Amino acid sequence: MTPPKTPDAPPARLSLISRHLGPVYPINTPYAVERLPNTVDISLLPRIQVRQLTTTTPKMSQPAHPTLLIPGPIEFDDAVLQSMSHFSESHVSAGFVATFGETLSMLRKLFQTTDPAVQPFVLSGSGTLGWDLVAANLIEAGEDVLVLGTGYFSDGFADCLRVYGANVTELKAPVGTKPTLPEIEKALSEKKYKAITVTHVDTSTGVLSELKNLSALVHKVSPDTLIIVDGVCSVACEEIDFDAWGLDGVVTASQKAIGCPAGLSISMFSGRAMKAFENRKTPPSAYFASMKNWTPIMKNYEAKKPSYFATPSPQLVHALHTALSQILAKPVTERFAGHKAASDKIKAAIGALGLKQVAANPDEQAHGMTAIYLPEGVKGAELLPILAKKGVVFAGGIHKEIVTKYIRFGHMGVSVLDPTRGDIERAVKALEEGLAELGYTKP
Amino acid sequence: MTPPKTPDAPPARLSLISRHLGPVYPINTPYAVERLPNTVDISLLPRIQVRQLTTTTPKMSQPAHPTLLIPGPIEFDDAVLQSMSHFSESHVSAGFVATFGETLSMLRKLFQTTDPAVQPFVLSGSGTLGWDLVAANLIEAGEDVLVLGTGYFSDGFADCLRVYGANVTELKAPVGTKPTLPEIEKALSEKKYKAITVTHVDTSTGVLSELKNLSALVHKVSPDTLIIVDGVCSVACEEIDFDAWGLDGVVTASQKAIGCPAGLSISMFSGRAMKAFENRKTPPSAYFASMKNWTPIMKNYEAKKPSYFATPSPQLVHALHTALSQILAKPVTERFAGHKAASDKIKAAIGALGLKQVAANPDEQAHGMTAIYLPEGVKGAELLPILAKKGVVFAGGIHKEIVTKYIRFGHMGVSVLDPTRGDIERAVKALEEGLAELGYTKP
Numbered sequence: 094m095t096p097p098k099t100p101d102a103p104p105a106r107l108s109l110i111s112r113h114l115g116p117v118y119p120i121n122t123p124y125a126v127e128r129l130p131n132t133v134d135i136s137l138l139p140r141i142q143v144r145q146l147t148t149t150t151p152k153m154s155q156p157a158h159p160t161l162l163i164p165g166p167i168e169f170d171d172a173v174l175q176s177m178s179h180f181s182e183s184h185v186s187a188g189f190v191a192t193f194g195e196t197l198s199m200l201r202k203l204f205q206t207t208d209p210a211v212q213p214f215v216l217s218g219s220g221t222l223g224w225d226l227v228a229a230n231l232i233e234a235g236e237d238v239l240v241l242g243t244g245y246f247s248d249g250f251a252d253c254l255r256v257y258g259a260n261v262t263e264l265k266a267p268v269g270t271k272p273t274l275p276e277i278e279k280a281l282s283e284k285k286y287k288a289i290t291v292t293h294v295d296t297s298t299g300v301l302s303e304l305k306n307l308s309a310l311v312h313k314v315s316p317d318t319l320i321i322v323d324g325v326c327s328v329a330c331e332e333i334d335f336d337a338w339g340l341d342g343v344v345t346a347s348q349k350a351i352g353c354p355a356g357l358s359i360s361m362f363s364g365r366a367m368k369a370f371e372n373r374k375t376p377p378s379a380y381f382a383s384m385k386n387w388t389p390i391m392k393n394y395e396a397k398k399p400s401y402f403a404t405p406s407p408q409l410v411h412a413l414h415t416a417l418s419q420i421l422a423k424p425v426t427e428r429f430a431g432h433k434a435a436s437d438k439i440k441a442a443i444g445a446l447g448l449k450q451v452a453a454n455p456d457e458q459a460h461g462m463t464a465i466y467l468p469e470g471v472k473g474a475e476l477l478p479i480l481a482k483k484g485v486v487f488a489g490g491i492h493k494e495i496v497t498k499y500i501r502f503g504h505m506g507v508s509v510l511d512p513t514r515g516d517i518e519r520a521v522k523a524l525e526e527g528l529a530e531l532g533y534t535k536p
Numbered sequence: 537m538t539p540p541k542t543p544d545a546p547p548a549r550l551s552l553i554s555r556h557l558g559p560v561y562p563i564n565t566p567y568a569v570e571r572l573p574n575t576v577d578i579s580l581l582p583r584i585q586v587r588q589l590t591t592t593t594p595k596m597s598q599p600a601h602p603t604l605l606i607p608g609p610i611e612f613d614d615a616v617l618q619s620m621s622h623f624s625e626s627h628v629s630a631g632f633v634a635t636f637g638e639t640l641s642m643l644r645k646l647f648q649t650t651d652p653a654v655q656p657f658v659l660s661g662s663g664t665l666g667w668d669l670v671a672a673n674l675i676e677a678g679e680d681v682l683v684l685g686t687g688y689f690s691d692g693f694a695d696c697l698r699v700y701g702a703n704v705t706e707l708k709a710p711v712g713t714k715p716t717l718p719e720i721e722k723a724l725s726e727k728k729y730k731a732i733t734v735t736h737v738d739t740s741t742g743v744l745s746e747l748k749n750l751s752a753l754v755h756k757v758s759p760d761t762l763i764i765v766d767g768v769c770s771v772a773c774e775e776i777d778f779d780a781w782g783l784d785g786v787v788t789a790s791q792k793a794i795g796c797p798a799g800l801s802i803s804m805f806s807g808r809a810m811k812a813f814e815n816r817k818t819p820p821s822a823y824f825a826s827m828k829n830w831t832p833i834m835k836n837y838e839a840k841k842p843s844y845f846a847t848p849s850p851q852l853v854h855a856l857h858t859a860l861s862q863i864l865a866k867p868v869t870e871r872f873a874g875h876k877a878a879s880d881k882i883k884a885a886i887g888a889l890g891l892k893q894v895a896a897n898p899d900e901q902a903h904g905m906t907a908i909y910l911p912e913g914v915k916g917a918e919l920l921p922i923l924a925k926k927g928v929v930f931a932g933g934i935h936k937e938i939v940t941k942y943i944r945f946g947h948m949g950v951s952v953l954d955p956t957r958g959d960i961e962r963a964v965k966a967l968e969e970g971l972a973e974l975g976y977t978k979p
Contacts, residue, residue: 156623165847166625166626219824225825256821382822405798408620
């Protein structure tokens with residue numbers, strides 16, 4: 094739809110203006126350009142210098158605190174935390190619009206997608222909101238969804254899908270494993286599914302699901318089925334090649350391997366997923382989590398046009414911008430390799446201590462966390478406080494079948510990629526000493 | 537339900553431990569205590585000193601930036617922004633649980649409620665998420681809701697209610713006014729409504745709705761109808777006496793008069809509203825915005841018990857804690873009076889400039905913002921950039937019927953309560969000079 098030509102209609106070059114070309118303050122009008130006639134003539138606006146926040150912000154000193162090595166939130170870089178304190182800005186100011194737009198474009202690089210039909214979303218909310226985004230927009234009531242069951246978080250995704258009326262089939266694997274390709278092929282051959290969901294890393298067990306072959310299988314045996322990935326504990330530490338693997342949706346959160354404080358739901362959807370949304374017979378079944386409300390806003394922000402549906406958090410978006418700038422300063426493949434190398438070292442150390450992992454099969458072990466079975470006679474309620482006293486915070490169990498029997502060690506972001514911190518070495522040493530204090534001796 | 541007595545069961549005094557009594561690190565287990573057996577024996581845990589962040593954090597210097605005087609986000613206090621940079625903490629650590637719990641308890645004071653049946657919620661999300669919370673939990677598909685129509689934001693609330701299946705009747709008032717009590721009484725007598733919604737301050741027009749007499753009327757003529765207030769642009773600048781006025785729900789956002797960066801949906805529901813939720817015949821129609829998922833978590837946090845449904849944002853919650861600590865350092869009535877005094881001064885200055893307000897009737901004028909009609913021949917697209925150049929950011933129009941004809945001046949929080957800033961005086965002076973530069977002369 095071409096907006097009506099009025100004396101106030103904005104010239105097309107509005108979209109060309111970026112913070113780097115000289116920040117401007119356009120009319121501070123929170124409106125969705127889809128909803129109201131355009132009223133801003135950007136050519137009338139003055140150019141004003143505002144302070145540029147960059148990733149080279151001088152290091153702040155974080156106060157001394159125990160090192161957080163749970164599977165998210167993780168330890169944050171100084172510059173990222175500094176960005177959280179950004180002075181107040183309008184959510185429709187040119188400076189912030191440019192920051193948000195660049196953030197969305199950087200996400201495409203992190204997900205290794207160049208397909209312009211692919212759509213990123215950044216919403217205020219917990220990572221869980223991503224499940225609502227999928228369930229309320231891509232699935233209609235009564236449609237069938239196959240959920241690959243790997244633990245607590247795949248169960249949660251299934252619950253969410255059911256709330257919005259999906260007919261969910263859960264293909265559950267025993268604790269510490271994932272459904273196999275032949276099992277998945279069999280399930281797909283028995284029913285036509287609108288979507289299949291896979292939890293890339295189930296944070297409750299540390300089980301890693303393989304996406305490339307899974308996606309190839311789905312495309313082969315059930316080509317119309319959307320492939321939806323819960324990437325909450327995988328994006329930015331496990332390889333995700335969105336276009337090449339033919340994924341349709343990946344939902345994640347800011348506070349894990351991306352390394353930005355919690356509060357943002359981050360997702361990426363394929364052109365095919367967006368088409369499935371557009372072809373719905375019924376309206377989306379949520380309002381705040383509605384793609385109908387957010388898609389034009391995300392497109393506008395990325396085109397550097399002010400736009401409004403609900404107020405985003407400028408401070409969190411600045412922090413995400415800083416985190417992504419840091420991530421993309423190096424090839425993402427190096428980042429994945431760095432997490433794998435750290436994980437291999439950690440898992441070798443865990444093995445050397447005589448401890449077993451919940452994910453027993455090395456091919457099914459996540460690279461950003463390790464779920465570790467406690468030795469016979471050692472209680473998490475005793476061990477974790479000892480570790481905390483040594484300055485290292487691990488997480489307890491969460492999978493209901495084994496909740497008291499294991500602990501979780503998160504190793505993502507600066508804690509593994511900045512070798513000067515020594516976080517991982519201290520954590521492994523603390524674990525060894527803590528177990529010894531509780532009377533455990535290596536076998 | 538009494539949890540099974542196991543060797544790991546937690547003693548009742550878990551709930552008594554607060555940060556002030558000496559921080560501890562309990563097992564870092566993100567689980568909802570309602571879902572899984574308790575496994576933490578707090579008596580085993582060591583007491584560890586962690587750094588206390590208080591509201592007396594030394595002043596940071598915010599970089600020079602234009603003063604943000606839009607109807608939210610507002611200018612933030614240094615200590616609040618400082619809290620946004622809090623080092624990473626587990627969302628289930630004793631320190632953060634205490635901070636979150638205190639935040640919820642402080643909200644009760646801000647809303648002037650002491651009724652233990654009243655339930656506060658703080659969720660990651662935009663203010664808009666509060667509409668989903670109401671629509672997906674308090675209303676069932678097909679139930680009737682009366683929406684008092686005051687502008688863009690009451691229209692939005694009506695849209696949201698419809699998405700979740702409510703049968704909405706909008707009682708619309710002409711732009712710049714609100715429905716009258718006799719009109720509302722007539723509407724309530726024609727149909728039995730599950731709820732009535734009122735936008736306390738419609739940010740699109742600056743129209744203030746009166747709650748005390750409205751609530752009394754509803755209680756008299758339709759006592760079963762829930763009274764739901766959109767307080768996004770009113771909480772912490774307009775008086776709200778939750779218990780005394782018999783309100784059933786108030787939803788708001790962090791970035792307006794509360795003075796905390798955007799990213800939190802904040803709400804308060806009466807015991808009657810919570811009963812209405814519990815008595816639903818159908819399950820809640822959203823997942824992330826489900827009271828079923830969040831109510832036990834909010835109760836646990838306030839009881840200082842670790843608990844998990846979805847990861848909150850520790851940094852935003854710290855900032856809200858700081859903002860509420862500052863607000864409650866003085867009687868809230870003083871805060872409301874301070875906003876009223878500043879608003880009276882601003883409205884007198886606007887009048888002296890010969891300008892008219894969108895809300896013409898003084899009884900219907902908000903105290904945290906002013907919507908100002910532009911003089912004949914002056915365009916917002918010309919005036920707002922001039923103001924920005926003078927260091928003052930106002931907002932453009934948003935109400936579709938008058939979008940190009942007015943501007944909006946937000947006056948909430950530190951900009952009006954800290955006289956040393958001089959924000960308001962500078963804004964009024966900039967407005968006067970800017971209009972003069974565009975050839976406007978006072979009548």
